[in-house]
Amino acid sequence: MAGRANPWTTGLFAALILLFTGGPVLLSLLGSLIPDRVLLDQGSSLFAEGLNFDGYRYVFTGELPRAYQAENANRAMISDAARQVPASLINSGIIALSAMVLNILLGAPAAFLFARYLFPGKKLSFLFLILSPLVPAVALVTPIYIMLQSMGLLGTRTGIILVHTARALPFTVLILSVFFRKMPAELFEAATLDHCSRFQAFWRIALPLALPSIGATGLFAFMLSYSEYMFAMVLSGDAGARPVSVVMAALARNTDVSWSLLNTAIFIAIVPTLVLVVLVWRFVVEGLLSGSVKG
Amino acid sequence: MASVELRNVTKRFGAFTAVQGVDLSIRDRELVVFVGPSGCGKSTLLRMIAGLESISAGELLIGGRPANQVAAANRGIAMVFQSYALYPHMTVRENMGFALRMLGTDRGEIERRVRAAAATLQLEGLLDRRPKELSGGQRQRVAIGRAITREPDVFLFDEPLSNLDAGLRAQMRVEIARLHRQLDTTMIYVTHDQVEAMTLAERIVVLNGGRIEQQGAPLELYERPANRFVAGFLGQPRMNFVPLGGTGGQVAPWLELLAPPGRAATLGVRPDGFEIHAAPSAGTVPAEVVLVEQLGNVSLIHLRIDGLPDLLTVEQRDKSDLRSGDTVQLQPQPRRSHVFDNSGARIDWS
Incomplete structure (x- = not known):
């Protein structure tokens, strides 16, 4: 190493990064706790009326915020979409977790085979898998819509889960196969001599060693699904299968919507990812570090 | 315990011939060392005996039975790898008992054999550690212990000491020789280090360019090398x-x-x-x-x-x-x- 970076520069960059990543989250939290009146009035201080949880109460219980009732102009500002947020969160959770689990279940064995074994058509199928994300998603919307329609999966979570799984799978396989390829071949030769079948070598040797990477790629698949909008919008229909990305878009499209309500919905939508990142990230980082100090 | 016999064994990788028509007969309980410069085919030969490489032509017999088509796990061999190839996520005990567990051996028997191997190799205090908590020499001992617990007919060593420093290498060399006397099993040992070959082997097989240049007792090869290559390769x-x-x-x-x-x-x-x-x-x-x-x-x-x-x-x-x-x-x-x-x-x- 050629000397350490200036601590001031490091601090500055860290602060900038924090500002761009944490800033919006903080703003939406703040915005959700302050009534519109105060938010939009440049004359008064932000905390003039204190903080209140009216937005959250409305989203979860449907109880109208007092402020809107008093002003008698609440109809346009209150959006029905905000009431859909809790249900859509559950939908998103189910969809994203399922896509994540399916990605790991399908992607990890596939990646292992691609990384460690020769089979006819290996190159071609791998190329196909890796290049498939290059097809613009827009071009696929219609064919996939028709396909799911014929399968009777329109407006269901299952349909969206399948599409999200397929969208993330190339990345899962690519990332994990790189990881499996880095494992020393002798480890698997030893396993072969120790009476392991291919599946046992995967299950008992490769998988435990790859857990951090699997955690990271699983998280990636979750995020991809959680934030996906186009397919979710087209395939969820109007029914109860709508994930949070679709509901948030509907909420944001309403030009008259209350700012504090929009911010409430935004913050609620962020929470599950934050929780998951905190839970999984520590495990992922710990795993990566423990792997790096072999020698 | 078993003899190993190679009859006109050949290994081709595409157009490249790594091992060419090798005839070799290893007696039961013999310690044979394959030695030669890198790329001479010694490791390939060992891996063919192990079943990790297929045999392109010729015949392999282990214990008198044809083994060409026998799966690696069923050949009655155990191998010690150059990189140790210990399973990083398992403790020493689990590493050593893994093959037996895969065979469905009962827990008591696994524990007994692991303890016996650990005692032989002075690993008793380390059974609950993971490989990354061990020194190079200890890891090498665990790798050997893993082979011992399987009670194989033939031990295969693929340059097992080349990752160790010089002092430790000399010490492990003595230990392997002692182990051979104690276990009284057929051992095939691959190395590029002629000192290891001279000190360990009952019989040295010198390989070059995929062929056997000469085989015989260490001193016999040293004193009467069959050709210039063997003469130049052995002796320091x-x-x-x-x-x-x-x-x-x-x-x-x-x-x-x-x-x-x-x-x-x-x-x-x-x-x-x-x-x-x-x-x-x-x-x-x-x-x-x-x-x-x-x-x-x-x-x-x-x-x-x-x-x-x-x-x-x-x-x-x-x-x-x-x-x-x-x-x-x-x-x-x-x-x-x-x-x-x-x-x-x-x-x-x-």
Whole structure:
């Protein structure tokens, strides 16, 4: 190493990064706790009326915020979409977790085979898998819509889960196969001599060693699904299968919507990812570090 | 315990032939060392015996039974890898018992065998550690322990000591020799280190270019190398080779002294096979001292003889009084001189 970076520069960059990543989250939290009146009035201080949880109460219980009732102009500002947020969160959770689990279940064995074994058509199928994300998603919307329609999966979570799984799978396989390829071949030769079948070598040797990477790629698949909008919008229909990305878009499209309500919905939508990142990230980082100090 | 027999075994990787028509018969309980430079096919040969590489042509018999088509796990062999190949996520105990667990051996028996192997290798205190908490030598011992618990008929070692430092290597070498006596099992050991080969082997198989150059007891190979390659490969420092070119040119006095047959093309003398004299006499050739290396118990003297392409290395007991620039008279001992023909094959004469 050629000397350490200036601590001031490091601090500055860290602060900038924090500002761009944490800033919006903080703003939406703040915005959700302050009534519109105060938010939009440049004359008064932000905390003039204190903080209140009216937005959250409305989203979860449907109880109208007092402020809107008093002003008698609440109809346009209150959006029905905000009431859909809790249900859509559950939908998103189910969809994203399922896509994540399916990605790991399908992607990890596939990646292992691609990384460690020769089979006819290996190159071609791998190329196909890796290049498939290059097809613009827009071009696929219609064919996939028709396909799911014929399968009777329109407006269901299952349909969206399948599409999200397929969208993330190339990345899962690519990332994990790189990881499996880095494992020393002798480890698997030893396993072969120790009476392991291919599946046992995967299950008992490769998988435990790859857990951090699997955690990271699983998280990636979750995020991809959680934030996906186009397919979710087209395939969820109007029914109860709508994930949070679709509901948030509907909420944001309403030009008259209350700012504090929009911010409430935004913050609620962020929470599950934050929780998951905190839970999984520590495990992922710990795993990566423990792997790096072999020698 | 089992014998291993190779009949005309060949391994091809595409157009490249790694092992070519090897015939070899390893007796039950024998410790055989495959030695040769990198790329000579020794590891490939071992991996074919292990079942990690398929056999392109020829026949492999383990314990008298054809093994070409037998799966690696069912050949009754255990292998110790160069990189140890321990499972990083398992403890020493789990590593050593893994194969037995996969076979469905009952827990008590696994524990008994693991404990026995651990006792043999002084690993008792380390059974609950993971590989990354062990030193290189300890890891190597665990790798050997993993092989022992399987109670195989044949042990295969693939350069097991090359990742260790010199001191530890010498120590583990002794331990492997002791282990062979104690377990009394067939062992096949691959190394590129001729010292390991000389010290461990009951029989050395020298490989080069995918073929066996010579096989036999270590000292037999050292004293009567079948060809120039074996002569040059075994022994440290290396044997000196002097081209004779008909009448011998500069070293003509040696030819008169040794009187080898006319087809002799190269003279080979080990560093300890020369005599250094102060005054010229019959059979001596003048040589200039280029460098003297004092190793304490011996001295290595590098000499130049005019007209010879390479420097000669001569080993003397104790320390040497010679200095660079001195001129001495050099004479090979007839008993310790080898001659090789144009093709490099040994010529027996006396």
